[in-house]
Amino acid sequence: MNGLETFDLSSFVRSTLAEDLGPGTDVTSQAVIPAEARFDGVMDSRDAIVVAGLPIAEAFFRALDPDVTIERLVEDGDAVQAGSDLLRVSGSARALLTAERSALNTVQHLSGIATMTRQYVDAIAGTGTTLLDTRKTLPGLRLLEKYATRMGGATNHRMGLWDAAMIKDNHVAVAGSVEAAVGRAVAAGVERIIVEVDRLDQIEPALQAGATHLLLDNMAPPMLREAVTMVGGRVPTEASGGVRLDTIRAIAETGVTYVSVGRLTQSAPAADIGLDLALA
Structure with a gap:
């Protein structure tokens, strides 16, 4: 992941999800989403950005659905226009919607940093x-x-x-x-x-x-x-x-x-x- 080899990604994913799930579970997804339901989603940017964090977002989805299908549409470091699709995910609706916030928070934060940095560069x-x-x-x-x-x-x-x-x-x-x-x-x-x-x-x-x-x-x-x-x-x-x-x-x-x-x-x-x- 381009210099993140020393970063303990699995530990980061576990602790972040544990913070969100607390002592229980995702009560919304468990109550509202049927166990067999599937979710086909697209992560997209509403801003013109420099992308960062997609491999980490993928790790969140895979942690909760090892069988998820992910198609990365751009790469970290790419500059994209507003409205651009970043990746597609397909898998268990419960799992992907539980991982959604952690994945988005990470990509939003890191892409914000990358975008500002590119402006200064x-x-x-x-x-x-x-x-x-x-x-x-x-x-x-x-x-x-x-x-x-x-x-x-x-x-x-x-x-x-x-x-x-x-x-x-x-x-x-x-x-x-x-x-x-x-x-x-x-x-x-x-x-x-x-x-x-x-x-x-x-x-x-x-x-x-x-x-x-x-x-x-x-x-x-x-x-x-x-x-x-x-x-x-x-x-x-x-x-x-x-x-x-x-x-x-x-x-x-x-x-x-x-x-x-x-x-x-x-x-x-x-x-x-x-x-x-x-x-x-």
Whole structure:
């Protein structure tokens, strides 16, 4: 599933369905739908979106109806127009209608992230700058949300606290200085050392101490341009902080290597996607 090999999909499906079913069952489907009834449905998008999450939706349907027939009509990462059909399902009506909400919630959320991400990627096309996501994700959903940003065209930044050091203002305050904080990371043998700076006079001390990546925090484009010149290509530079769709192009044009955007996973609205009975 394009980088989700480490995601425990079966556990996610089980826990999500258990949350919905609680200590009982789907009382509506059990009471209203005959046991032998079949459901032929189409998942479709009412919005123009970038699709993400279809393999996960399929897993919900298969968990409750192992014999379900699923036809995927588009792939994750595809950009589709409003009114597009995404997949067809055919199987036990009780099972598919019980799984419906969990499947839709997942695809709506992840497609919303992928769609917003693609807008930001398109906004900086041709600048040479790469869009990064952040760790500002919902607890328990990081791998899925970062998968969705990849489907939208972004590059994953740190997956967690384990894969790089990111020295921010609070770390510097406790350590005593940028140099002290970076020096300790170097002494600890950390290979990737990202240092947040919000003033130009912090750049050279951070580089001299051993920073391998500079996060230029909340700098306006003129200051970013000056910072990029000072760094001179010695390490990658990343603009971050308050980046919006209407400002990202000017930020990227300063020459920074990366722009990171927390709102991709924090603020993306869910896509309008439904599952409807297929009409003969």
